[in-house]
Amino acid sequence: MRASEMQKGQTVKIEGKLYAIVDYQHVKLGKGGAVYQTKLKSLADGSIQNIRLRSEEVIEEAFLDKRNYEYLYSTGSEHILMDLSNYDQISLDDDAFGDGPKYLKPNTQLQVSMYEGKPVIVTLPNTVDLEVTDTAPEIKGATATNQNKPATLETGLIVQVPPFIKVGELLRIDTRTGEYVTRVKD
Secondary structure: OEHHHOOOOOEEEEOOEEEEEEEEEEEEOOOOOEEEEEEEEEOOOOOEEEEEEEOOOEOEEOOOEEEEEEEEEEEOOEEEEEEOOOOOEEEEEHHHHOOHHHHOOOOEEEEEEEEOOEEEEEEOOOEEEEEEEEEOOOOOOHHHHOOOEEEEEOOOOEEEEOOOOOOOOEEEEEOOOOEEEEEOOO
16 A cells, blocks of 8 residues: 555554554655655554655555454463454463453453464453452541552552552453552442
8 A cells, every 4th residue: 555545553564564553644845745754663562663654655554363362361471362263272472462461360351463373462451350359458537638559459460549449349440551440339
């Protein structure tokens, strides 16, 4: 496709590497022609690159196969996922799986984007519900100062929570920011 046809969120292959288009601007230079100032995120290591492309330049669009998987379990640095369509299991290491183990309990569904049969992006659900396993007891009058306290969740994740949270409560956590959202009522 031509650079003038690109869109945000699209996956492209430039110089043999996969990138997601984060942002782009059409810029008119003084003497020369117009170019696209493009901000690309590497799917391999997450780094951000700024690249200039002429509007007539041809870039290769990469098509990702998005599949639904279920997280089964982890053993050390290996994480086992099952494809929900054909029940095939795949194993991902810590690098490919990212922060996933901090947020996931067995049987949690997530999306894996594959390129040429290899997983490149693991998309976690936006929020997960986890139980508090350890936190300091509530201090009377602490709500007036609005101070948060650390709480350890069932997956080992530690988040800052309001002082009224107790051990055994179910909390909703945002996987994009790693922050407490709300208590979950049964």
